[in-house]
Amino acid sequence: MTRITDSKAVTLPVLLTANRLTDGVVLWMAGDTSWTANRNEAVAFTAAGLTVARDQAKADLANQRIISLYEITIDGTGKHSAREQIRAAKGPSIQPLRDQHNQGVSNV
Amino acid sequence: MYKYDNLDQSFLQSRSAQFRDQVQRRLSGALSEDEFKPLRLQNGLYLQLHAYMLRVAIPYGVLSSDQLRGLAGIARDFDRGFGHFTTRQNIQFNWIKLVEAPDILDRLAALDMHAIQTSGNCIRNTTTDPLAGAAHDEIANPLGWCEIIRQWSTLHPEFAFLPRKFKIAVSAGATDRAATGFHDIGLRMVKNRGGEIGFRVLVGGGQGRTPRAAQVLNAFLPTRHLLSYLEAILRVYNAAGRRDNIYKARIKILVEAMGISAFADAVNSEWLGLQSNGLDLPVAEQDRILAHFAPPVLKPVRDGSAEVLARRQADQAFDLWAASNIHPHWHPGYSSASVSLKQIGRPPGDASASEMIAIADLADQFGRGELRITYTQNIIVPHIKLIDLPTFYDGLIKAGLAGAEDALIGDIIACPGLDYCNLANARSLPVADRIFARFDDPSRRHEIGPLRLNISGCINACAHHHAADIGVLGVNKKGVEHFQITLGGKAGEAAQIGRILGPSFAEEDVPDAIETIINIYLGARHEGEIFAACLDRLGIAPFKEALYGTG
Amino acid sequence: MAPVEDGSLILFDLAASDRLADGESLLIQPDYSLSTNDDVPDADHIARLSSIAIVFPVFSDGRGFTHARRLRTIFGFTGQLIADGHIIPDQADYLFRCGFTHVVVTPDRLGDWQQARRFIRIQFQSMPNSRHSRLDSLSDASSF
Numbered sequence: 001m002t003r004i005t006d007s008k009a010v011t012l013p014v015l016l017t018a019n020r021l022t023d024g025v026v027l028w029m030a031g032d033t034s035w036t037a038n039r040n041e042a043v044a045f046t047a048a049g050l051t052v053a054r055d056q057a058k059a060d061l062a063n064q065r066i067i068s069l070y071e072i073t074i075d076g077t078g079k080h081s082a083r084e085q086i087r088a089a090k091g092p093s094i095q096p097l098r099d100q101h102n103q104g105v106s107n108v
Numbered sequence: 109m110y111k112y113d114n115l116d117q118s119f120l121q122s123r124s125a126q127f128r129d130q131v132q133r134r135l136s137g138a139l140s141e142d143e144f145k146p147l148r149l150q151n152g153l154y155l156q157l158h159a160y161m162l163r164v165a166i167p168y169g170v171l172s173s174d175q176l177r178g179l180a181g182i183a184r185d186f187d188r189g190f191g192h193f194t195t196r197q198n199i200q201f202n203w204i205k206l207v208e209a210p211d212i213l214d215r216l217a218a219l220d221m222h223a224i225q226t227s228g229n230c231i232r233n234t235t236t237d238p239l240a241g242a243a244h245d246e247i248a249n250p251l252g253w254c255e256i257i258r259q260w261s262t263l264h265p266e267f268a269f270l271p272r273k274f275k276i277a278v279s280a281g282a283t284d285r286a287a288t289g290f291h292d293i294g295l296r297m298v299k300n301r302g303g304e305i306g307f308r309v310l311v312g313g314g315q316g317r318t319p320r321a322a323q324v325l326n327a328f329l330p331t332r333h334l335l336s337y338l339e340a341i342l343r344v345y346n347a348a349g350r351r352d353n354i355y356k357a358r359i360k361i362l363v364e365a366m367g368i369s370a371f372a373d374a375v376n377s378e379w380l381g382l383q384s385n386g387l388d389l390p391v392a393e394q395d396r397i398l399a400h401f402a403p404p405v406l407k408p409v410r411d412g413s414a415e416v417l418a419r420r421q422a423d424q425a426f427d428l429w430a431a432s433n434i435h436p437h438w439h440p441g442y443s444s445a446s447v448s449l450k451q452i453g454r455p456p457g458d459a460s461a462s463e464m465i466a467i468a469d470l471a472d473q474f475g476r477g478e479l480r481i482t483y484t485q486n487i488i489v490p491h492i493k494l495i496d497l498p499t500f501y502d503g504l505i506k507a508g509l510a511g512a513e514d515a516l517i518g519d520i521i522a523c524p525g526l527d528y529c530n531l532a533n534a535r536s537l538p539v540a541d542r543i544f545a546r547f548d549d550p551s552r553r554h555e556i557g558p559l560r561l562n563i564s565g566c567i568n569a570c571a572h573h574h575a576a577d578i579g580v581l582g583v584n585k586k587g588v589e590h591f592q593i594t595l596g597g598k599a600g601e602a603a604q605i606g607r608i609l610g611p612s613f614a615e616e617d618v619p620d621a622i623e624t625i626i627n628i629y630l631g632a633r634h635e636g637e638i639f640a641a642c643l644d645r646l647g648i649a650p651f652k653e654a655l656y657g658t659g
Numbered sequence: 660m661a662p663v664e665d666g667s668l669i670l671f672d673l674a675a676s677d678r679l680a681d682g683e684s685l686l687i688q689p690d691y692s693l694s695t696n697d698d699v700p701d702a703d704h705i706a707r708l709s710s711i712a713i714v715f716p717v718f719s720d721g722r723g724f725t726h727a728r729r730l731r732t733i734f735g736f737t738g739q740l741i742a743d744g745h746i747i748p749d750q751a752d753y754l755f756r757c758g759f760t761h762v763v764v765t766p767d768r769l770g771d772w773q774q775a776r777r778f779i780r781i782q783f784q785s786m787p788n789s790r791h792s793r794l795d796s797l798s799d800a801s802s803f
Contacts, residue, residue: 101462
């Protein structure tokens, strides 16, 4: 007996993420479809909410707020790729060099 | 060094004003991101993982101490107090805001610097031997020709929208220290039988997904025809290079598809039409530019070898440094010295603003106020008197810059990798640090001898891992960072692409794998045989076996 | 090339950095139109043409610039060279120096086109229409 598959695809939740046009800072879409630089405020959207979120994101692309928009699918394993972990940490995984003095530079 | 005159400076100011206008139009929506992107790329501005990155041009790797101090100021005022020197002799700042970029370009213009065409599908920074003009084995000084190429390629109207990026390198030494075999166009200065100087023109080299060693296009091109000939090559490429697939769009793909013979025919046929178009520089202008690169008048100085030797005998650390970081000069009383930007805890090629200032000051005090950025992400100070080398070294120690030795295993070339770069699959910086930690003893590094180890975070191969004795390539294996090892790449005369040894390693296993390779070498080498020669002799089989066991 | 007289497109004169009057626009119609993807016609055909349009499917397709330069310098074409399709004002200087005489532009971008060539007043290469370079007085390639 053949099984009748459910014609409605189950949408996995997605985070929407982008960079702010003016300074390149990494942003995530929050629950109210505004953009936040705080990863903890990112919300995973599904179904109807996702449609609204995507529409808002498209508008923000067109309105010079964001660039480089994409979606991160949450597959339930709780793991994020190394890339997303580094983006969320807002910096490299290594300790960057520290400048020794913070004085003005002569000759400039 | 090339000295900017009013015309050059006006040009930079106008370019900067143009970019300010373009940013305004982007922010207002008059330009879409698709339209703005090539414009910002051609002013060096990339979007990376955390922010915009600005790649500032250091034409053919030469800069003045004032310019280096100026870059330190930019690092402090617009970034996080450090910069990264690249394999194309440029500098990158990682934390740039788009809205501040026009101010940075203005600041650069005041230093006679810019970020023109350091990115985008255009002709990029022409690179060369960092010892150019100070080397002991040059046929001629390539720097003047690099400047001629730079001016010709700057805002060239026909070649601003190529199928893909275009990289030219020039070399004039007895050994090729500019990796010309791995560039889109490589120019080797040679002498013909009549003693006339010209260029051996190579074409179609590159790294990336499909690494290729360049092929000889023209065995001898008289220098006076350089620009018309370059036009011919670029025109053939612009017209016929693929535009349907960015991974197949470089000139190396076109040369391979056509075959070098047919490609040469196409270039020659184009060149016939171009020669009479006044493209070649008039002699007066050529000489004007070359005159900036006449050999420096070096003060007579007594031979300092005795002092250097005495210090080497008394001070083991200096001895190890001197063995690899001092380069012979055409003047017997002088030398060039490497300042290594490779150290444990330092991302390879990174320097803080205070370090840049310290190095600039050392170049003023001991050199001629001039510095060179190397393909290996270090800095060279040319024209140092031998007798001054011990004090110069003391200055480096004081600034915390003695670092790893040039061209030994600690002198790792690494791209920024996944810590910074949007394209990367894996992080290169932690792996570099792990390897460095494993080989942290300078005596051991010297015992191993000359060895090029390069780490790329992805197949774009910005760290030239294909051209390394030991290449490390970051890959994504089911979401986890892994590292593939290649052996036997060569960047010099006989450019050669490294071969993959086998399956990739987890990050924590990489130092063991490298050490295994080194131990095979140390066990098998003949007296005085460097790693590359030993590998040529043995082939990769014993290394493969040691790493993976018998198949 | 879409008809310029329908009001939605403007013919822009690169040398003057301004639009042509509508009446003048109507006088400039290409005898021949090619895309960046096409080869240029043969020399005999070109000799009979007084205006050619080169259509850019996308502004980043730089083949149009090579077409223009080949037409001017190898085929000796002296007529009008019109850039059409997707082009942005920031390319004005490149178009002009490669030998284009006109561009088909949209009214909303006319202002940007009018301003586009005001920035870079110095050029390095020895080629026609390089406004000011050290090579000016040294080069005799001053016209098409």
